[in-house]
Structure formats: structure tokens, C-alpha cells
Amino acid sequence: MTGTTTKIELPGAAVEVVRKGAGPQLFVLHGGGGPVAAMPFADKLAENFEVIAPVHPGFAGSAIPDHFDNLQDLVYLYLDLMDALELEDAVMMGFSMGGWTAVELAVMSTARISKLILVDAVGVKVGGREDRDIADVFATPPDELARMMWHDPAKAPNPANMTDAQLEIVQSNRVALGLYTWEPYMHNPKLPHRLHRIDVPTLLLWGESDGLVTPDYGRAYCAMIPGAEIIVIPEAGHAPQAEQPGAFVEHVVSFAI
Amino acid sequence: MKAWFFTEDAYPQLPDQDTYRSIRVNLPSKHYDPEIGADNYHQFLDMWLMAEELGLEIMLNEHHQTATCVVPSVPIIAGILARETKTARILILGNPLSNLPRPTRTAEEMAMIDVISRGRLECGFVRGVPYESAPANVLPYRGTxxxxxxxxxxxxxxxxxxxxxxxxxxxxxxxxxNVWPRPYQQPHPPIWVTIGSAGTARPVAEHEYVGAVFLAGYPGIRAIFDGYRDRYLARHGNEAPLDRLAYCALIYVADDEAEAKAGGERLLWYMTSNKVPVEYSNPPGYHAPAVAAKIAQGGIGGAGLPLRPTLDNQMARGNVFCGTPDQVFEQIKAFYEYSGGFGNLLIMGQAGHLTFAQTRRSMTLFSTEVYPRLKELTASYNGDAMKATRAALPHRDAVDLGTFGLEFAR
Incomplete structure (x- = not known):
């Protein structure tokens, strides 16, 4: 299913937003791998929702605004975006780094959202200072990273099948991910003290084989959010929406509708 | 020409390369024996003192979490040499400013060295190589x-x-x-910055700082030096003096050709030892995405592939000058003329298992038989004549580049 793509001009930056389907608003924030709205699971969700998926500046070949330094810049941009989109009772769903972004938005205000879904999300530190809660994706050999992130590493995107232009986008996505998550790495130390402000039903979906942020991390994260529940999806890694799209969509639909 | 003796102060007493994934960042320090390390430090300090005796200037640098250069704090070595030497200029190339947390600390350290040495510091600033992003925990994006x-x-x-x-x-x-001490030299020590492209050369030319090029060889040198010279001329209205440009190469001089080759091979450790996998050589934002994509594919350097630079290809490239005094002079002269000229030669004169005696013999031959001729060469520099000489030399890009040097191609 092809959606529509519009460029929304906001103070300080423009954001590309993909829309597809009709129904309740599903505001989708992608992770460090890049946009997800073209994936099969998104098409399935578009049968039940109006999927509204911005592309974070820096991803998919877009520019990083000069004044951007870290995730907070994205969060404030998206506060503006949510106003511009006139979101109302939207379900906000974030993957990995997009999950962290969603949480940052939710602790500021849940006025425009009715429910929150976090998929293999990062954003908090659950262990001690010497615990590597979140794998260091920037210091991990590529093959090891694939084994960490995928239940079936054979399903990982294969650079050998990519064009030069696609490979370049993979690299610029990495730069954007680095900008948003470098230090403190993939988390905001203040977030645990703010999670009590989330007053909408929250579901965490987690790939059972995720080695980047494990289901135990997900459970600890879940315990910090009032009333949140977690569902662990078997035979899936860091991207259950890609490895188990059927089960994934089922969980989203039954929680959100 | 000013010649600067440089060694990275490596720790080459390592297990077989096949037993570890990377010589940088994650090589466990159990492989470092502090007894051997102490001997190494003293040997390298002695080499720099020897360089001064031979009439050479001194160059130092720093790297982190690596056996290729066990100087994680260059001000310490520079501080020792500021006291121990008397006449040599002490070049630090350089302080990795992008990766250091507090510039005022660097200002203090450099001012101290300048004062202790009574004004012999030449202070270099560098962005730092890609592998140092992890040790510094600094995102390389916008490092410049x-x-x-x-x-x-x-x-x-x-x-x-x-x-x-x-x-x-x-x-x-x-x-x-409010830094104490203030520098000895007024208004401050001479500044050097490494350059690897016409783009990075421009701000250095604007400041009239020395632009130093590492191992760009024949394929890269003209574009970089020309970028500097063009910008210098445009900004200042006169041609850049020779002493504003520097080139760093591996140099080994011997009494005969066979010995020279053997020494060159030993020196080549600097390149062959540089086993670094892609996760360290390609941190996000260090390289432009198009370059990063090539590294990620393993198409070019630093992708964990075995590095196989050979002495012949690195000599052809202009990264290694190696031979008898006559041969080394001719090699440097050829590169000098091809490049349009430079006034500083940074000599990586020791690497790997090259011994003190071998290094001393090589540097003695350099200083007595090569250096005087290089000084004559630069003393007789004439801009117009150089342009004519250079124009007669066709562009050399058809040499085997090997897989080394990408980290300097910024």
C-alpha cells in the first residue's frame, strides 16, 4: 500500500510524514534502522488505523538540522509536529530509539495521545553503572550485531544486496542514530523520575530473542511505567514487527482498538 | 627544510596478529608488560635526545587504547623532553582537540611546556583518528x-x-x-594542524598555520597542498611560504640498498600492524556517508581485512622513502617537486622492531648526507621555477594504493 508523503515545515526544521490507511490515528516513531512505514506490518496496520509516520531528520537521506545535538531536539520538534498534525487521542507507537522518543513525549504531555506502545524501546538505564544494559551498537562487529538483533540473522538486511545509494543511506542513518543517542548512551538518566507522569494505557512489545535490549530490560522498563504491561513475542529479535508481523499486528490491534 | 624526528612509541612486543581482532581500542592490556614498557619509554626518550644531537627537531603525538602508540598523554612526554633537551623544537602533532574534554587544560599544559622549554614548543591541533571515538566516548560527527x-x-x-x-x-x-602560566612565545607557540583534503586545508591556510599532511602520497598530495596554497593566496595576497607546509613519511636510510630494504620492511610495521575492524574505523559521522559506505563494504581500508601494504607499493606511492642517502634524497626531491614544495619533513624514523642502533644509523646518515642537500633544495626555492618544474611532472595516480591511509583522508 502506498501512502502519501508530505513535508511539514516546522520552526527550525521540516519533517517528512508518511500517511496511509484510515481509522484511529497511529503515530509511529521509527528506530535507528530507519523508516518502517513501507514494511508489510505497516500495511496491515493501515487496515485498522491511519498510520502517521514521520521520518526523523537525518534518516533516509534527510538533513540533520544545524542546531540539532541530541534526542531532546527531536522531542521538541515532535511536540510541534503533533500540534501541526492535530493529533487527537492518537495511539503513539515507538520502536527502539523511537520508543525512547515516544516516552520523552509522553512524560511531557499525554494530551494528544490515548495509548502508548513501546517496541523493544530504549531510553532508561535499568542496571548499575557497570552493566551494559544496551548493547553498544557502534562498537559491535556487524555480524555479531546481526546475531544480537535478529532471531533469525538470515533475515537481517544484507549489504551485498544493496545499491551504493542504499548503503550510503544506511551510513547516514547511523550518523543520525549516533547524534540522537551517543551520550548518555541510548538513555536519559532523568527519565525514571518522570515516568510516573505517563497516565495512558501502555503496552511494551518485545522480541524474545532481542540481544540489543533483552526482554529482562523490557520487563524492568515496564515496571517503571504505571500500569504498563509487556508482551514478549517468540521467535523475534529487536524488530518483532519485521520477524513476526502477524503476531505483532494482532497485539497492536487488540491493545489499541 | 626542517626535518623532524618522529616515532609513535609503539609496543610491538605483541602476540601473533591472528590471535586478536584489533590492535586498537579493545586489545587487552594483559598483553602489555610494564617492565618492557618502561624499557620502551626510555629507549624512545633516548631516540628523541639522539635526534636533537643529530640536529633534527622533535615530533611527538598521542593515541589512546592502542599498542601502536603508547602515549595517551603527549604533554607528559613533551614535558620530559622540554627539560631534557636544549635546542630542538618540540612539535606536538597533535593534541586531539575534538576528543579532549577541556580545552583550557590543553592551553595550560601547552603553556607549561612552552615555558619549561623556553619557547621551543610547536603546538599541533588535530581532530583525531576515527578509532579514538570509542576511547574518548565522543561522537565524531561535527568533530572538525x-x-x-x-x-x-x-x-x-x-x-x-x-x-x-x-x-x-x-x-x-x-x-x-585565566590560564597560568601564559606561553613563553608571544603571542603564542606556532600552530600546526593536520590536513587531508583541500577542504580541511582552507581554514588552516586562513590562519597561516602549518598544514601537515600524513601519508597522502603522490595520489593525494597535490590536491591538499594546492587547496592550502590557493586559499592562502586568496586570503593573504601572497604565496604561502614553504615553511607553512609539512609532509610526513616513513624514512629509512642505510649504507647500502639491501640494508635499506631490510630497515624499510621493519619500519613498515607501522602500516602492517594497523589491524582495525570496521566497528572502530568507521564510527558514525567521522567519514562522509559515501566513504563510510565503502569502508562498511570492505572495499577500502580499515574494514578488518588483512592489510598488505608492501614496501614497493608504499615507496611508489610516496609514503616511504627508503634507500642509500643518494636514493633517499632523490626520492624526497622527486616528491617535493611533484607536490610543489614544502618546508617541513616529518620523519617517521622508527616503528615496530627497528632497534635503537638501526634507527641511529639511519638518522645519522639522514642528518649528515641527506639533510644538508634538502636544506639547499629549500634555500634555492623559487616559486616560478617550481611551477614550471611541477607542470612538467604528469599526475601520478596509477600506483597501487594498498589499503592504508584512509584515516588521514579527511
């Missing part, structure tokens, strides 16, 4: 901007003498900057 902001703060700290000033930049904040 970060370096220049640190530079601005350091220069102001060195040249402000009326009490504290305020600096609240994008990356560095210091509200009460």
Missing part, C-alpha cells in the same frame, strides 16, 4: 567544528592577560578563563 571551537578557546586563553574571560560555545563552556 568541535576542534576549531576548542582552538578558538585555547588561542584566546593564551592571549588574554587581563584576568578572566567568558566562553560559552556550542561544545565547550568555561566562565572564568
Amino acid at each position: 567544528e568541535r576542534m576549531w571551537e576548542a582552538h578558538d578557546l585555547i588561542i584566546k586563553a593564551w592571549t588574554s592577560h587581563d584576568g578572566p574571560f567568558n566562553f560559552e560555545g556550542r561544545w565547550f563552556h568555561a566562565r572564568q578563563v
